[in-house]
Amino acid sequence: MNFSKSFRNTFLVILLSLIVSACATKKTTTTVEGQMQGDVYTGTDTVKYLADGVPDRVFFATNESILTTKSRDTLRKQANWLRANSSINVVVEGHADERGTREYNLALGERRANAAKDYLITYGISADRISVISYGKERPVDSGSNPLSWSKNRRSVTVKAN
Amino acid sequence: MIRIINLFFIIFFLLSAKAYSLIEIDITRGNLDPLPIAVSPLFQDDSSKRNSINELKIENVGSEISLVVENNLKISGLFNPLSKEAFLQKPDIAHLKPRFEDWALIKAQALITGKVIIEDKKLKVEFRLWDILAGREMMALAFTTVPSNWRRVGHIISDKVYERLTGEKGYFDTRIIYVSEEGPKTARVKKLAIMDQDGFNTKYLTLGNELVLTPRFNPTSQMVTYLSYFKNLPRVYLLDIETGTQEVVGDFPGMTFAPRFSPDGKKIIMSFAKDGNSDIYTMDLENRIVERITNHPSIDTSPSYSPDNRFITFNSDRSGFQQIYVMKSDGSNVKRISFGKGLYGTPVWSPRGDLIAFTKLHKGKFYIGVMRTDGSGERLLTENYYQEAPSWSPNGRVLIFYRETKSNDKGEGFSAKLWSIDLTGYNERQVQTETDASDPSWSSLLSN
Numbered sequence: 166m167n168f169s170k171s172f173r174n175t176f177l178v179i180l181l182s183l184i185v186s187a188c189a190t191k192k193t194t195t196t197v198e199g200q201m202q203g204d205v206y207t208g209t210d211t212v213k214y215l216a217d218g219v220p221d222r223v224f225f226a227t228n229e230s231i232l233t234t235k236s237r238d239t240l241r242k243q244a245n246w247l248r249a250n251s252s253i254n255v256v257v258e259g260h261a262d263e264r265g266t267r268e269y270n271l272a273l274g275e276r277r278a279n280a281a282k283d284y285l286i287t288y289g290i291s292a293d294r295i296s297v298i299s300y301g302k303e304r305p306v307d308s309g310s311n312p313l314s315w316s317k318n319r320r321s322v323t324v325k326a327n
Numbered sequence: 328m329i330r331i332i333n334l335f336f337i338i339f340f341l342l343s344a345k346a347y348s349l350i351e352i353d354i355t356r357g358n359l360d361p362l363p364i365a366v367s368p369l370f371q372d373d374s375s376k377r378n379s380i381n382e383l384k385i386e387n388v389g390s391e392i393s394l395v396v397e398n399n400l401k402i403s404g405l406f407n408p409l410s411k412e413a414f415l416q417k418p419d420i421a422h423l424k425p426r427f428e429d430w431a432l433i434k435a436q437a438l439i440t441g442k443v444i445i446e447d448k449k450l451k452v453e454f455r456l457w458d459i460l461a462g463r464e465m466m467a468l469a470f471t472t473v474p475s476n477w478r479r480v481g482h483i484i485s486d487k488v489y490e491r492l493t494g495e496k497g498y499f500d501t502r503i504i505y506v507s508e509e510g511p512k513t514a515r516v517k518k519l520a521i522m523d524q525d526g527f528n529t530k531y532l533t534l535g536n537e538l539v540l541t542p543r544f545n546p547t548s549q550m551v552t553y554l555s556y557f558k559n560l561p562r563v564y565l566l567d568i569e570t571g572t573q574e575v576v577g578d579f580p581g582m583t584f585a586p587r588f589s590p591d592g593k594k595i596i597m598s599f600a601k602d603g604n605s606d607i608y609t610m611d612l613e614n615r616i617v618e619r620i621t622n623h624p625s626i627d628t629s630p631s632y633s634p635d636n637r638f639i640t641f642n643s644d645r646s647g648f649q650q651i652y653v654m655k656s657d658g659s660n661v662k663r664i665s666f667g668k669g670l671y672g673t674p675v676w677s678p679r680g681d682l683i684a685f686t687k688l689h690k691g692k693f694y695i696g697v698m699r700t701d702g703s704g705e706r707l708l709t710e711n712y713y714q715e716a717p718s719w720s721p722n723g724r725v726l727i728f729y730r731e732t733k734s735n736d737k738g739e740g741f742s743a744k745l746w747s748i749d750l751t752g753y754n755e756r757q758v759q760t761e762t763d764a765s766d767p768s769w770s771s772l773l774s775n
Contacts, residue, residue, distance in 0.1 A: 228648070230603070263731070266672035266686050266715045267540060267766070268585040269642060269649055271554075271561070272598065272605040272626040275582060279603030298559065299582060299600065303538055308512035308738025 205233055206316035211306045215323065219246045222322040223281060227262070227315075230276040232284060240281055243323055244288035254326040257281050259299040260306075262315035267301060274299030281321040296326065359753070361407040362492070363434050366397045368411065369441035369454065370418040378445040382474040389418070389443040392452070395481025396439060396488070398525060399499045403489065404754030409435055418442075422455065427462045435459050439488060450474040454484050456491055466491050478527060483774055498720040499524060502770045503727065504542045504551055504568075505745060507531065508763040512738050519553060521568065524769075526759040532568065541585065543768045546678075546721075547592030551768075552576065554584045563597050565612075577610045577617050585628045589636055590678075596620070596639065598628040607641055607658075620658040631675045631683075632656065633700070640664075640674040640683050640700070651685055653700060664702030673716050676700070679723035682750075686715040686728075695728050697750065708752045721771045724750055727758060729765040 200208035206224040213221045221243075223236035232240065247253060259278030261270035278297035286292050307314040369389030371379065379388045400406035414421075415429040422440035430438050441454030453469035468487060472480060479500060486497030507520040519532040519539050533539055533555075542553035551566045563583040566573040577583065579599050586597040593612055598605045607620040607630045621627040625645035632639055640653045651665040651674045665671040669689025676683055677697075687694040687707065693714045696707040714730040727747045734741035743765045745758040758767075 228644075263713070264688070264691075266629070266642075266649075266688075268598070268629045269626065269644075269672050271540075271582070271584045272600055272628050275600040275605065276603045276626065283603070298561065300538075303515070303540070305513055308734055308741065309736045310733040310741075311736060314736070 200313060201316050202233075204312060204316055206313070206319070207235065208317075211317050211320075215243065215325070216246050216250075219243055221324070222320045224316060225277055225319040225321075227319065228265070228273070230273065230280045232280055236281075237284060240284045241288055244285050244290050247285065247290045247294065252327075254294045254296075256324045256326045257285075257295060257297045258304075258322045258324060259297065260304060260318055260320050260322070261302045262318045263302045263305060263310070264315060265302065271299050271301035274301045277319075277321045281323065285323075361405055362436055363409055364400060364406045364437045364439065364488075365409045365414060365430055365433065365435035366393050366400070366411075367414060367416075367418045367421050367438065367440045368393045369443045369452065370422055371443050371445075375444050375446065379474075382445055382448065383477065385477075388445065388450070388474070388477050389441070392443065392477055392481040392484070393439070393441070395478055395525070396485050399482065399485035400488065402525070402756065404749060405489075405493065409433055425457050425459075427457075427459050430457075430459045437465075437488075437492065439484070441484070445474055448474065450477060450480065452480050452484075456488055478523065479773070482523070482525075486772070486774075495724065496722045496772065498722050498725065498769070498772065500773045501721060502544075502773070503745070503758070503767050504532075504544060504770070505729075505760065505764045505767040506539060506542065507760070508743050508765060509535075512734065512741050519551075519566075520760075520762075520764070522760070529761050532566065532571075541716075541766050543587050543718075544770045545588045545592045546590055546771045547588075550588075550592075552586040552588060552595050552597075554586065563595065565595070577608075577615070579608075583608075585630065587631055589632045590634045591636055596630045596632065598630070607639070620656075621654075621661075622658075629673050633676045634678055634680045638676075638700070640676055642672050642674060649688075651683065651698075651702070653683075664698065664700070665705075666702060667705055675717055675719065677723045678719055678721055682723075684717040684719065684726055686717070695726060695748065697726075706752070708748050708750070709746075709755055714746070716766055718768045720769050725754075726750065727767045727769055729767060731765075 205226050215221050219242045220239045223239050257278040259274035261273045282295045282297055305318040307317040369392050371389035397408040401408050413433045422442055436459055438457040444451040449471055451471045455464055456466040458465050482500035485499040489497035501524045502521055504521045507518045508515055510516045516535040517539050518535045519542050522529040538556040540554040542551050549569050555564045561582040563576040563586040564573050565576050576595055581601040583597050583599050586595050594609045596609045599608050604624055605626045605628050607627050609618045625643050627643045629642040630639050639656050643652050649670040649672050650663055651671045652661055652663050654661040669687050671685050671687050673686045674683045682697045684697050687696055692710050694707045695709050695717050698705040711730055712733050714728055717726040717728040725747050730746050732742045743763040745764045745767050747758055748755040
């Protein structure tokens with residue numbers, strides 16, 4: 166019990182220092198212009214890939230759940246990938262930034278996840294292959310308190326469920 | 328209705344003077360001149376001290392109880408407990424009959440004296456409240472309980488003194504349930520925690536294996552409702568904090584969140600999110616019948632009943648942005664009440680019925696404020712970088728909420744703490760917790 170706890174703590178410390186060092190090296194790039202359009206994140210810092218050329222996430226404006234042109238493009242790629250891999254189911258996670266009340270943000274995250282899900286459905290993916298979960302502001306990917314960090318956190322992420 | 332754990336109070340005399348007292352406290356305005364009060368240590372004789380060490384590992388539980396009282400009165404902002412070093416009279420003598428001139432000399436206007444006895448595994452306490460200026464006793468009470476309840480004895484004395492001097496019920500014999508937070512922002516570990524209102528007796532109710540949020544007390548029992556991500560399914564749960572048993576509330580095919588009890592304790596009101604839309608539902612805890620209260624394509628959340636159960640205030644973005652609304656409890660007569668600049672969230676109805684507390688976001692700042700239930704008389708109590716989720720003390724005089732600090736680009740410098748502020752906008756102070764903390768909810772008075 167104690168051992169596993171201290172093991173976990175050590176792990177957290179290592180993880181934290183990785184994040185910290187990652188942030189430190191990133192710092193030069195965060196000041197570079199062109200990572201946001203309006204207040205929607207357009208960079209690739211936090212983006213992971215479901216497959217080659219298939220980004221896993223899309224970003225939203227403050228308090229919004231409207232999909233941008235770029236987001237729709239990303240989701241069409243996800244739809245194509247899902248069509249080609251019909252055995253794969255996904256969970257769409259909806260997230261909000263830290264500048265909103267907790268309960269409203271849970272609802273907003275759910276709305277964002279469903280905006281992405283609905284778009285996948287219009288591109289022919291069966292609704293029963295896609296579930297949604299909202300984390301509200303509980304799982305930021307960037308821990309900074311600045312507009313760029315917040316823009317990275319306003320997102321929906323498509324994750325393989327099986 | 329309220330069950331009290333291990334606590335049997337036998338009040339055997341209440342000789343309270345009907346006489347006019349010279350001292351009283353107006354708590355409706357900011358109190359910049361707190362009442363000087365002397366809290367004499369409760370007297371304990373030597374044989375009782377030996378029993379005290381055996382039972383509680385505390386040598387002088389009488390002194391300890393008086394410190395609990397002193398701290399409560401000080402935190403209320405309405406009293407100024409005087410330094411014990413200045414006291415001229417011994418506790419046992421003062422308790423029999425204070426020499427009022429001595430206490431007046433150190434500028435005390437009120438005096439608390441008392442006596443404790445521990446024998447036969449019982450704690451017997453008596454205390455008196457004296458009006459120094461009038462030179463008379465204002466109140467005398469005695470009770471018996473189990474020794475381990477000694478801190479609660481201090482809270483009950485505080486409540487009695489507060490009530491006698493302000494004319495309103497106190498809020499000291501209460502508990503706070505909240506979310507304890509640890510770890511980095513991107514992987515925060517959250518647990519349900521409960522503590523006495525003064526920060527003592529912290530207990531953790533969950534282990535941190537799953538995300539938990541927004542616990543709220545049932546105003547009539549030792550039940551709590553909260554949101555848990557158990558098995559990655561965010562659902563509203565009901566927890567009995569005495570037995571530890573818990574259950575999912577209702578059978579909803581999606582996320583339920585933002586739960587709160589009705590003031591009569593018979594229903595849970597909450598949001599249910601489906602297909603990108605959140606509406607408000609209730610579930611009757613006796614017959615388990617679920618009712619839909621709102622039906623609108625916007626986000627409807629953070630519902631809170633009026634104390635008479637007849638109205639509900641809630642948060643909706645049906646106007647395009649987060650605003651506060653009031654409706655009848657059947658969902659009819661929906662009216663927007665917030666019209667100031669900015670966004671409004673987390674409305675919560677005062678237990679006195681006349682006010683709604685809220686969180687406001689305007690120009691990058693967060694405010695805790697109150698308004699009347701028709702939206703008039705908006706008053707902002709405190710401004711900060713981030714704060715939200717006010718919860719009322721049971722007497723409707725104090726709000727507790729949480730506040731977060733800004734982190735730098737590396738995520739350093741972040742913290743979440745509980746704070747309280749009087750309805751007057753004065754007496755803002757941090758509430759001590761063992762860990763970082765958020766989402767506080769204040770219980771009803773545990774006794775009376």
